[in-house]
Amino acid sequence: xxxxxxxxxxxxxxxxxxxxxxxxxxxSALVGLGAIAWPLIDSMNPSKDVxxxxxxxxxxxxxxxxxxxxxxxxxKPVFVRHRTAxxxxxxxxxxxxxxxxxQPDSDRVKPGHAxxxxxxxxxxxxxxxxxxxxxxxxxxxxxGWFCPCHGSQYDTSxxxxxxxxxxxxxxxxxxxxxxxxxxxx
Amino acid sequence: xVGLHKGEFQNSxxxxxDARLPVFTLMQKEYSAFPTPKNFNYFxxxxxxxxxxxLIMILTGIFLAMNYVPNSALxxxxxxxxxxxxxxxxxxxYVHMNGASMFFxxxxxxxxxxxxxxxxxxxxxxxxxxxxxILFLMMATAFMGYVLPWGQMSYWGATVITNLFSxxxxxxxxxxxxxxxxxxxxxxxxxxxxxxxxLLPFIIVAVVGLHVAALHVSGSxxxxxxDPKGPQDTVPFHPYYTIKDSVGLCVFLIVFAIFxxxxxxxxxxxxxxxxxxxxxxxxxxVPEWYLLPYYAILRSVPNKLGGVLMMxxxxxxxxxxxxxxxxxxxxxxxxxxxxxxxxxxxxxxxxLGEVGAHRPEGLWIIAGRVATAYYFLFFxxxxxxxxxxxxxxxxxxxxxxPVLGPRSGGGGGPVAGGAPAKPMEKA
Amino acid sequence: xxxxxxxxxxxxxxxxxxxxxxxxxxxSVFAQGTExxxxxxxxxxxxxxxxxxxxxxxxxxxxxxxDICANCHSMNYLHxxxxxxxxxxxxxxxAIAASVEVPGGVNDSGQPITRPGRPADTFKAxxxxxxxxxxxxxxxxxxxxxxxxxxxxxxxDYIYAILxxxxxxxxxxxxxPGMSYNKYFPGHQxxxxxxxxxxxxQYADGTKPTLEQEAKDVVTFLAWAAEPExxxxxxxxxxxxxxxxxxxxxxxxxxxxxxxDVH
Numbered sequence: 081x082x083x084x085x086x087x088x089x090x091x092x093x094x095x096x097x098x099x100x101x102x103x104x105x106x107x108s109a110l111v112g113l114g115a116i117a118w119p120l121i122d123s124m125n126p127s128k129d130v131x132x133x134x135x136x137x138x139x140x141x142x143x144x145x146x147x148x149x150x151x152x153x154x155x156k157p158v159f160v161r162h163r164t165a166x167x168x169x170x171x172x173x174x175x176x177x178x179x180x181x182x183q184p185d186s187d188r189v190k191p192g193h194a195x196x197x198x199x200x201x202x203x204x205x206x207x208x209x210x211x212x213x214x215x216x217x218x219x220x221x222x223x224g225w226f227c228p229c230h231g232s233q234y235d236t237s238x239x240x241x242x243x244x245x246x247x248x249x250x251x252x253x254x255x256x257x258x259x260x261x262x263x264x265x
Numbered sequence: 266x267v268g269l270h271k272g273e274f275q276n277s278x279x280x281x282x283d284a285r286l287p288v289f290t291l292m293q294k295e296y297s298a299f300p301t302p303k304n305f306n307y308f309x310x311x312x313x314x315x316x317x318x319x320l321i322m323i324l325t326g327i328f329l330a331m332n333y334v335p336n337s338a339l340x341x342x343x344x345x346x347x348x349x350x351x352x353x354x355x356x357x358x359y360v361h362m363n364g365a366s367m368f369f370x371x372x373x374x375x376x377x378x379x380x381x382x383x384x385x386x387x388x389x390x391x392x393x394x395x396x397x398x399i400l401f402l403m404m405a406t407a408f409m410g411y412v413l414p415w416g417q418m419s420y421w422g423a424t425v426i427t428n429l430f431s432x433x434x435x436x437x438x439x440x441x442x443x444x445x446x447x448x449x450x451x452x453x454x455x456x457x458x459x460x461x462x463x464l465l466p467f468i469i470v471a472v473v474g475l476h477v478a479a480l481h482v483s484g485s486x487x488x489x490x491x492d493p494k495g496p497q498d499t500v501p502f503h504p505y506y507t508i509k510d511s512v513g514l515c516v517f518l519i520v521f522a523i524f525x526x527x528x529x530x531x532x533x534x535x536x537x538x539x540x541x542x543x544x545x546x547x548x549x550x551v552p553e554w555y556l557l558p559y560y561a562i563l564r565s566v567p568n569k570l571g572g573v574l575m576m577x578x579x580x581x582x583x584x585x586x587x588x589x590x591x592x593x594x595x596x597x598x599x600x601x602x603x604x605x606x607x608x609x610x611x612x613x614x615x616x617l618g619e620v621g622a623h624r625p626e627g628l629w630i631i632a633g634r635v636a637t638a639y640y641f642l643f644f645x646x647x648x649x650x651x652x653x654x655x656x657x658x659x660x661x662x663x664x665x666x667p668v669l670g671p672r673s674g675g676g677g678g679p680v681a682g683g684a685p686a687k688p689m690e691k692a
Numbered sequence: 693x694x695x696x697x698x699x700x701x702x703x704x705x706x707x708x709x710x711x712x713x714x715x716x717x718x719x720s721v722f723a724q725g726t727e728x729x730x731x732x733x734x735x736x737x738x739x740x741x742x743x744x745x746x747x748x749x750x751x752x753x754x755x756x757x758x759d760i761c762a763n764c765h766s767m768n769y770l771h772x773x774x775x776x777x778x779x780x781x782x783x784x785x786x787a788i789a790a791s792v793e794v795p796g797g798v799n800d801s802g803q804p805i806t807r808p809g810r811p812a813d814t815f816k817a818x819x820x821x822x823x824x825x826x827x828x829x830x831x832x833x834x835x836x837x838x839x840x841x842x843x844x845x846x847x848x849d850y851i852y853a854i855l856x857x858x859x860x861x862x863x864x865x866x867x868x869p870g871m872s873y874n875k876y877f878p879g880h881q882x883x884x885x886x887x888x889x890x891x892x893x894q895y896a897d898g899t900k901p902t903l904e905q906e907a908k909d910v911v912t913f914l915a916w917a918a919e920p921e922x923x924x925x926x927x928x929x930x931x932x933x934x935x936x937x938x939x940x941x942x943x944x945x946x947x948x949x950x951x952x953d954v955h
Binding site for chain 2: 741768769774835838839842843844845847878918920921925926928929930932933936937939940943944946947950951954
Binding site: 142 | 771773800810811812932936938939943946949
């Protein structure tokens with residue numbers, strides 16, 4: 081700044097000095113505008129109270145074998161199903177190369193708790209909630225879940241077996257607090 | 266005036282668009298080449314500053330509205346959620362909150378400049394009247410915005426101000442009930458105030474557009490109050506005034522930032538941190554500082570309807586200013602008596618503001634009445650009379666070659682011509 | 693610079709001088725209207741443009757709130773998770789939250805149940821509603837303390853003054869039943885009995901629990917509760933103002949360059 085002021089009486093090099101000064105000033109102003117924009121943009125991200133509601137505890141004891149329940153976690157349905165021995169076996173015996181999104185069943189359950197499958201109940205196609213958690217629901221050809229919107233089908237491990245969904249049902253982060261209690265989130 | 270032909274744009278896309286929709290020509294003509302008197306002082310920054318303040322208010326307001334809940338049971342809590350949980354919510358709210366005050370500061374200085382340098386005189390009467398309309402819309406917007414946090418001052422301010430309309434005979438009561446949407450200020454009132462508070466700023470933007478359009482017909486006034494005589498008296502708006510306005514804007518933003526970050530509650534009343542309680546009025550109800558002078562006028566008149574009429578009249582009167590001032594000379598620089606009276610008006614309004622902040626008792630009542638009297642005396646009596654009686658100082662020949670410089674300071678009486686020529690000060 | 697000079701010159705002119713000399717003595721006459729004792733001023737850690745909260749004091753203050761104030765005063769806008777702001781760690785916060793029972797929705801047969809608090813819960817209020825609070829407090833309503841510091845003229849100083857302002861009423865003053873004398877409370881009669889005395893709490897960090905110390909600690913906690921964003925705000929502010937000063941300098945230099953050829 082001092083330099084710019086001192087040269088104000090020198091006609092030579094005026095253009096370049098001004099251009100340089102204009103460039104720095106303009107760039108600084110742009111930086112300032114960017115700094116103003118960020119708080120506004122960030123205000124639309126999840127707020128602290130939304131983030132704080134990240135966990136829910138589920139009691140598994142009342143869920144009979146072969147049936148499931150739906151709980152809400154972060155505003156989304158989470159399927160918790162108590163699988164039968166036959167369902168577990170089917171899920172484990174599938175050839176991985178037959179799958180659209182290959183993943184062994186053992187990666188989708190907690191060790192020692194293979195009878196419990198916990199899934200985010202959102203079809204990976206366009207976000208509908210698949211049917212199959214209630215005993216009266218259609219479960220599709222693979223005994224898992226069936227999405228009414230575009231006909232995607234999932235097996236008892238929540239893996240997609242029939243399109244158009246591209247990926248398996250997602251698994252939320254959860255831990256077993258004890259044998260009959262899990263904490264999601 | 267620099268006329269531009271479409272072919273002058275370098276970029277072919279710009280040329281293509283401009284041939285079909287001449288926005289670039291318009292911008293070039295109105296904001297770049299626009300010939301502007303070269304002798305502006307820094308008072309001429311405040312139009313641009315006020316515009317930026319308006320934009321800041323709209324921008325922060327839009328983001329606040331994403332988290333604010335216009336419901337009497339939830340509004341106060343939602344504001345607390347904005348302050349505590351929403352990312353940068355505290356910053357956005359404090360900018361909006363203090364922004365209202367900063368906007369009014371800028372506009373009041375802008376209005377003072379208009380009065381002091383006679384910017385309302387022919388041919389700028391409509392320009393001025395649009396400005397008064399903007400002020401009026403701003404006051405309505407600010408008042409409704411103040412209600413939204415649903416604190417004690419919000420609630421009781423809304424009650425008192427809406428009750429002003431009950432002063433009108435016959436229809437008064439019905440008007441107030443209609444404004445409230447019920448039998449007291451309540452949820453329906455809050456909902457409509459939120460709706461209108463969101464709407465009015467965009468109407469202000471439209472009126473600002475007209476204000477600027479009118480300005481670009483007549484061109485800007487200047488500290489000497491004489492019309493430019495030719496190109497030697499003007500400079501193109503860009504870069505000369507874009508850069509000068511930027512300097513003023515930066516200083517304004519520094520002041521703004523100091524309030525937002527270091528004294529965010531400087532302008533606010535502690536009572537508004539208490540949730541609205543329809544069963545208990547706070548011991549003292551005061552509006553925001555920018556409305557205090559009008560509030561003082563309201564309370565200075567012992568009659569209810571009279572007070573309301575005087576208060577609205579104090580703004581309404583400004584619409585007629587171009588015709589109340591009978592002097593052909595614009596700038597107070599060359600009007601010794603007018604200059605003194607204008608400064609007296611400034612003090613008068615400050616006194617009114619102080620009076621408005623105090624309970625009307627004892628000497629405050631007297632001060633309020635004297636100040637109210639001068640306010641109306643200035644516009645209705647003094648202005649028309651001194652326009653005829655005052656002998657203005659000799660006007661300079663042109664902006665770039667002023668023959669006769671203004672006399673400095675005191676005096677007060679008309680001064681005979683023939684003051685020594687002085688070089689014109691650079692803006 | 694110039695407009696400033698002009699302003700000063702104008703101010704000196706005879707008419708204005710007359711007005712000022714007429715108005716100023718007025719002001720002092722007006723000021724005599726109110727007769728409240730001036731508040732004692734404490735050097736708070738959170739004052740000034742660089743002030744931050746003394747977290748140790750705020751934690752002691754939370755202890756006082758939890759053990760004493762919370763028996764009557766709610767803090768509805770605070771969550772247990774917010775306590776990380778005064779330096780408590782996650783386990784401490786979980787333990788504090790779990791020490792209260794909060795409504796937990798309904799059980800399978802539709803009956804309302806309670807559960808231990810979680811960090812995401814708001815501070816548990818001592819009374820379910822205003823009527824219950826009044827009934828338990830001799831008809832007075834203990835105000836919510838979340839933003840009490842912002843909701844009182846004088847802020848932190850005022851609350852400190854109230855907490856330390858109890859004494860016997862002056863001779864001849866008759867107190868209403870159930871009221872206490874407090875020289876800083878408007879009207880000097882307050883429904884809240886003196887909440888803090890020397891030794892009201894035991895501090896784990898060995899600080900001596902004098903009345904003044906306790907008042908200072910709890911006010912520090914309440915100031916934090918009212919403006920938890922303050923430290924971040926001031927730090928951001930320093931950066932913003934420095935940036936704007938730089939930008940002003942640059943813009944002014946550019947303005948001088950641009951205007952150099954205009955006379």
